[in-house]
Amino acid sequence: MSRTNSLPAGAPKIGRLVVVGLGLIGGSFAKGLRDGGYCNEVIGFDLDARSRELAVDLGVVDRCAESLEEACRAADVIQLAVPILAMERLLAELASLDLGNAVLTDVGSAKGNVVRCAREQFGRMPSRFVPGHPIAGSEQSGVTAAQSTLFRRHKVILTPLEDTDPAALALVDGLWRALGADVEHMEVQHHDEVLAATSHLPHLLAFGLVDSLAKRNENLEIFRYAAGGFRDFTRIAGSDPVMWHDIFLANREAVLHTLDDFRADLDALRAAVDEGDGRTLLGVFTRAKAAREHFSKILARRAYVDVMHSKDLIFLANPGGSLSGSLRVPGDKSISHRSIMLGSLAEGTTEVEGFLEGEDALATIQAFRDMGVVIEGPNQGRVTVHGVGLHGLKAPPGPIYLGNSGTSMRLLSGLLAAQPFDTTLTGDASLSKRPMNRVAKPLREMGAVIETAAEGRPPLTIRGGQKLSGMHYDMPMASAQVKSCLLLAGLYAAEKTSVTEPAPTRDHTERMLQGFGYPVTVKGNTATVESGHTLRSAQIEVPADISSSAFFMVAASIAPGSDITLEHVGVNPTRTGVIDILKLMGADIELTNVREVGGEPVADIRVRAAQLKGIDIPEDLVPLAIDEFPVLFVAASCAQGRTTLRGAEELRVKESDRIQVMADGLQALGVSATPTPDGIIIEGGSGIGGGEVWAHGDHRIAMSFSVAGLRASAPIRIHDCANVATSFPNFLALAERAGMRVGVEDNS
Numbered sequence: 001m002s003r004t005n006s007l008p009a010g011a012p013k014i015g016r017l018v019v020v021g022l023g024l025i026g027g028s029f030a031k032g033l034r035d036g037g038y039c040n041e042v043i044g045f046d047l048d049a050r051s052r053e054l055a056v057d058l059g060v061v062d063r064c065a066e067s068l069e070e071a072c073r074a075a076d077v078i079q080l081a082v083p084i085l086a087m088e089r090l091l092a093e094l095a096s097l098d099l100g101n102a103v104l105t106d107v108g109s110a111k112g113n114v115v116r117c118a119r120e121q122f123g124r125m126p127s128r129f130v131p132g133h134p135i136a137g138s139e140q141s142g143v144t145a146a147q148s149t150l151f152r153r154h155k156v157i158l159t160p161l162e163d164t165d166p167a168a169l170a171l172v173d174g175l176w177r178a179l180g181a182d183v184e185h186m187e188v189q190h191h192d193e194v195l196a197a198t199s200h201l202p203h204l205l206a207f208g209l210v211d212s213l214a215k216r217n218e219n220l221e222i223f224r225y226a227a228g229g230f231r232d233f234t235r236i237a238g239s240d241p242v243m244w245h246d247i248f249l250a251n252r253e254a255v256l257h258t259l260d261d262f263r264a265d266l267d268a269l270r271a272a273v274d275e276g277d278g279r280t281l282l283g284v285f286t287r288a289k290a291a292r293e294h295f296s297k298i299l300a301r302r303a304y305v306d307v308m309h310s311k312d313l314i315f316l317a318n319p320g321g322s323l324s325g326s327l328r329v330p331g332d333k334s335i336s337h338r339s340i341m342l343g344s345l346a347e348g349t350t351e352v353e354g355f356l357e358g359e360d361a362l363a364t365i366q367a368f369r370d371m372g373v374v375i376e377g378p379n380q381g382r383v384t385v386h387g388v389g390l391h392g393l394k395a396p397p398g399p400i401y402l403g404n405s406g407t408s409m410r411l412l413s414g415l416l417a418a419q420p421f422d423t424t425l426t427g428d429a430s431l432s433k434r435p436m437n438r439v440a441k442p443l444r445e446m447g448a449v450i451e452t453a454a455e456g457r458p459p460l461t462i463r464g465g466q467k468l469s470g471m472h473y474d475m476p477m478a479s480a481q482v483k484s485c486l487l488l489a490g491l492y493a494a495e496k497t498s499v500t501e502p503a504p505t506r507d508h509t510e511r512m513l514q515g516f517g518y519p520v521t522v523k524g525n526t527a528t529v530e531s532g533h534t535l536r537s538a539q540i541e542v543p544a545d546i547s548s549s550a551f552f553m554v555a556a557s558i559a560p561g562s563d564i565t566l567e568h569v570g571v572n573p574t575r576t577g578v579i580d581i582l583k584l585m586g587a588d589i590e591l592t593n594v595r596e597v598g599g600e601p602v603a604d605i606r607v608r609a610a611q612l613k614g615i616d617i618p619e620d621l622v623p624l625a626i627d628e629f630p631v632l633f634v635a636a637s638c639a640q641g642r643t644t645l646r647g648a649e650e651l652r653v654k655e656s657d658r659i660q661v662m663a664d665g666l667q668a669l670g671v672s673a674t675p676t677p678d679g680i681i682i683e684g685g686s687g688i689g690g691g692e693v694w695a696h697g698d699h700r701i702a703m704s705f706s707v708a709g710l711r712a713s714a715p716i717r718i719h720d721c722a723n724v725a726t727s728f729p730n731f732l733a734l735a736e737r738a739g740m741r742v743g744v745e746d747n748s
């Protein structure tokens with residue numbers, strides 16, 4: 001029988017598919033490809049006559065063969081979907097047949113074993129054999145449970161060998177993709193180790209625990225008292241015992257390896273319980289909780305992406321609206337990072353409140369957890385850091401991943417330069433493009449050994465065991481990250497370390513060091529520390545982030561009729577450039593209830609709509625408003641007349657090239673915005689149109705164009721907005737509450 005459905009472009013099309021083993025997996029593979037019209041003919045074979053009959057009746061295959069030889073005659077693809085321990089016999093039989101040019105593939109959940117058997121039976125691994133493993137299943141089994149959608153959005157791992165025929169690999173890959181699977185390629189051994197750790201070990205533990213308890217309680221009475229935790233943990237002990245018996249025998253080596261590692265960890269936990277070592281227990285539990293939450297987020301994101309069918313998170317900013325009411329934006333990002341860093345290096349327990357639960361600050365928490373610091377939370381902005389002292393960090397188990405966070409990478413490189421162990425710092429695509437020589441170069445002058453990728457980009461490898469010597473450094477650029485990095489290195493360097501900045505930048509590191517009882521001298525633009533002191537734990541209250549507040553300051557200024565109050569905002573004078581610039585433009589901004597909280601000035605900020613005018617932005621305000629320029633460009637677009645920014649070349653090396661990206665977006669919306677090497681010229685007042693703009697994964701660009709929507713004549717679609725979660729996870733909720741008309745585009 002031949003089918004003539006029209007297939008999507010690039011879809012595979014084969015003549016004869018043979019599926020050996022008509023269970024849930026083999027049946028679903030056959031049915032999916034048959035239903036989709038990807039094969040001219042699907043032939044099934046199974047030792048069980050009833051399964052053969054059912055497969056034909058249920059439309060899983062076109063017909064079944066009576067023998068393996070008959071099934072495989074003139075096959076294009078042969079899928080081996082028999083239980084893993086039956087594979088050896090099947091391969092022995094196949095090796096005696098003339099398989100012509102057929103491509104072989106399989107679905108076994110341990111790959112080393114399949115490859116070994118194939119080598120033994122065929123004399124060598126056939127180059128047209130592509131080992132595979134779909135990570136999918138169902139509570140039911142057998143051909144009656146077969147469904148053509150079983151693999152949709154499930155992972156399928158292919159483990160080609162060095163001499164696997166690329167055409168055969170591409171064909172098998174294409175068939176799985178045609179079924180909607182998410183296909184990955186991996187080395188055989190790696191596959192077996194990953195599966196042993198994430199699937200086989202948990203099943204062994206579940207079976208083992210239930211049996212152990214059941215054995216000790218002959219009448220099973222104990223289970224009457226088992227609550228949700230036991231049920232959740234042991235659900236998988238209800239899986240097919242024969243299949244799992246096969247898997248453990250087939251993946252013996254990898255399972256033993258991961259089991260031994262786990263036994264060692266279990267012994268350490270036992271010892272901690274025995275010795276009443278609460279810190280170790282808390283360390284294991286908090287790290288596990290964080291890892292588990294990370295895992296849930298990956299799953300949630302996958303579910304989310306499933307809904308969106310794309311990785312591009314699009315915000316839609318609808319025109320109009322005005323802002324009113326009071327709101328408190330999340331905690332300051334810079335202060336949140338530093339609270340974890342200094343809290344970890346302090347003696348004693350530091351309590352943090354108002355911590356920013358954004359991805360960047362969470363990356364810093366994870367980094368210190370990786371280095372053995374016990375950190376509880378964050379839980380509604382509360383974090384408890386059990387400091388280990390300046391010399392208490394431990395080598396992390398692997399590279400430290402810092403996501404999108406430049407602050408984490410630059411500050412950490414300073415304090416890691418003097419540790420006794422090596423570290424590697426990595427990040428996402430955006431962070432991997434950012435310049436790190438600005439910290440690597442002066443750190444090397446202090447005696448650090450740091451390797452970078454080409455052109456001083458991440459990853460950074462920092463060699464441990466170096467003796468640092470203090471120095472004086474005249475910073476070539478106004479950067480709080482570079483200053484902070486060197487001051488943190490200075491805590492470990494012989495003699496004094498001093499840094500002079502060309503213009504004042506945020507001074508949270510200096511203030512917080514003092515708050516932890518560590519002496520810092522600041523004279524003019526020079527900050528100095530010396531080693532030999534200790535940090536003592538502190539209570540930290542993180543104020544609301546002025547950089548996040550800035551979106552609402554501009555929004556309320558440009559949207560007629562607006563009147564909002566931003567509560568508890570950090571107004572450290574090294575951060576208030578945005579207020580000064582907006583005021584120069586004619587904004588109506590009032591600071592009330594100014595007070596000092598934990599060494600940082602804080603105020604409530606009332607902003608009312610006002611007609612703005614274009615200005616020449618004073619260059620001395622640039623470092624004091626460095627993160628707020630994207631949204632200030634939106635203010636300039638709504639202002640009467642020309643706004644000119646100079647001396648802001650640093651904007652080109654932020655999470656994106658903020659000058660170019662904003663100029664491109666504003667131009668797309670019909671605003672006259674001309675980028676210059678160190679700034680931009682914006683002719684304001686002639687209106688903002690609707691259209692498509694790209695945030696380039698930069699959180700502040702995404703939020704700035706969301707604000708532009710208030711004054712746009714038509715909707716603005718903003719692409720690539722997922723990174724808003726790095727600094728302002730609840731931005732959309734707060735924006736909506738305040739009266740903005742921005743949300744995630746609904747493309748359901």
Ligand code: S3P
Nearest residue numbers: 334407478479480481482626627
């Ligand atoms: C930061 C300093 C600034 C700023 C960044 C946070 C900090 O970077 O842009 O968002 O916390 O020290 P630079 O030091 O590169 O100017």
